[in-house]
Amino acid sequence: MNIQHSTHDSKEMDKTSLLQVSSISVHFGGIMALDKVSFDIHKGKIFGLIGPNGAGKTTLFNCLSRIYNIDEGDILFEGKSILNKVDYNMCDIGIGRTFQNLALFSEMSVLDNVMVGGHHRTKSDYFSNALGLPWARREDRKLKEEVMELIDYLELNDVMDTEAGSLPFGTQKRIELARALASRPKLLLLDEPAGGLNHDEVEELVAFIHKMRDEKDLTILLVEHHMNLVMQVSDQVAVLNFGTKIADDIPEKIQQNPEVIKAYLGTESS
Numbered sequence: 001m002n003i004q005h006s007t008h009d010s011k012e013m014d015k016t017s018l019l020q021v022s023s024i025s026v027h028f029g030g031i032m033a034l035d036k037v038s039f040d041i042h043k044g045k046i047f048g049l050i051g052p053n054g055a056g057k058t059t060l061f062n063c064l065s066r067i068y069n070i071d072e073g074d075i076l077f078e079g080k081s082i083l084n085k086v087d088y089n090m091c092d093i094g095i096g097r098t099f100q101n102l103a104l105f106s107e108m109s110v111l112d113n114v115m116v117g118g119h120h121r122t123k124s125d126y127f128s129n130a131l132g133l134p135w136a137r138r139e140d141r142k143l144k145e146e147v148m149e150l151i152d153y154l155e156l157n158d159v160m161d162t163e164a165g166s167l168p169f170g171t172q173k174r175i176e177l178a179r180a181l182a183s184r185p186k187l188l189l190l191d192e193p194a195g196g197l198n199h200d201e202v203e204e205l206v207a208f209i210h211k212m213r214d215e216k217d218l219t220i221l222l223v224e225h226h227m228n229l230v231m232q233v234s235d236q237v238a239v240l241n242f243g244t245k246i247a248d249d250i251p252e253k254i255q256q257n258p259e260v261i262k263a264y265l266g267t268e269s270s
Helices: 057-064 087-094 109-123 126-130 134-153 167-180 198-214 227-233 251-256 260-265
Strands: 017-028 031-044 044-050 074-076 093-096 185-193 219-223 236-241 244-249
Touching: 017 057, 017 134, 017 219, 031 057, 031 219, 031 244, 044 057, 044 198, 044 227, 057 074, 057 185, 087 093, 093 167, 109 134, 109 167, 126 219, 198 219, 198 227, 219 227, 227 251, 236 251, 236 260, 244 251, 244 260, 251 260
Parallel strands: 044 219, 044 236, 093 185, 185 219
Antiparallel strands: 017 031, 017 074, 236 244
16 A cells, blocks of 8 residues: 655645644754654544654654744644744643643642633733632633533542542543643643553543534544554544654554554564
8 A cells, every 4th residue: 555645745724724734843963753744633623643652743742732842844723833832822822732641730629620721711810819809700700610511521520629639540631631621722632541541441531532522622633552542533543653654544544554554563464
């Protein structure tokens, strides 16, 4: 099978693309971490990103989150370059993410952790809240109502007053997901969402990713080692190997692609 390389190097934005990654390259010293990687993610789709260890998946994710800068190329979100953005204001433009290594405030309650995810949408600060200004109280009340809906959505009602760090790993994963949703993202980046989950929890996650996409009007990009989950939930899958994109297709074709099989197994299937 011939690999169909992306034709997305054109500067023209596909009208249905929410995110366009255009020929991005990243170097760390003399190491080429990403080499002219391109792909589009269309609105309302679930896009899987896979590859062997060291393929460049985490580097790419961190470029999209603006944690890392790129050396060449561009990243467009809703038709506009995000290269002038920094990691802490990505929520402001509609990009939310979870982390492979959980980034919860372990001594804060579940409720407060999820509230943090929505605070960027409010105008209140420490002083307005401390003074109990009426408009700040209204903002806080509205945010709390939205957060309570998310806590119910993620089935966290019974633990919402519990310290997040004292809860099981699977529950902490749901807390981080609720916090990401509290930012009202248009594009949700999921970093190894199935990591550390048992079989039953992974099956629940498969159903929930589809549910989120449909009910929250989301576009989702996920990086994941759990191949069955990726193939079940994704509309499109891109494969990286040694920093280069070697395939970009529907899941059924990705699974039959000789170069993908070779990248994972070290040899082509017989």
